Amino acid sequence: MELHEQLEQVTDQASFLAFVRALAKDRASAVQAEMKRPGSSYGPDAGGWENTSIESFLESAAAWAEDSNFGSQQGLASANPWRKFAAFLYCGKVYE
Template identity: 45%
Template sequence: ILDEVKDEESFLLFVKSLFADRELHEGKSKDKVSFTEDWANDSIRGFLEAAVAWAEDSDFGIH
């Protein structure tokens, strides 16, 4: 669904889809690297820290 984001409306649909998917994983146990199935972050802070680290380490996905 990420590839379908083209405007404000499709972005909101994408975010709502993320929210619904995350909600399905709430309360499930974590694996040995602290993932809850496909989810690696349990907080917005963790997500933002990981996003910044990815952007800096990969030059926004170029490397």
């Protein structure tokens, strides 16, 4: 299952933790791919990670939360807190 599909299935503590494990695995795979074949320094890495340091990851996640009113502008207004926080983490990966 793709990471964004797993994100859509987060509904509770167990599915949130499964998503976090999948996100960590996705990052580890991207690091391995970059070691074998480095991508451009002007775009996302091999795994689609825009933010490859913890600092940039957290900054981008926070920027997404501020810019989208924690997902309310993207249809997450009524989503449960587990789903919202999973989206927060996912956006740390992809938000610029």
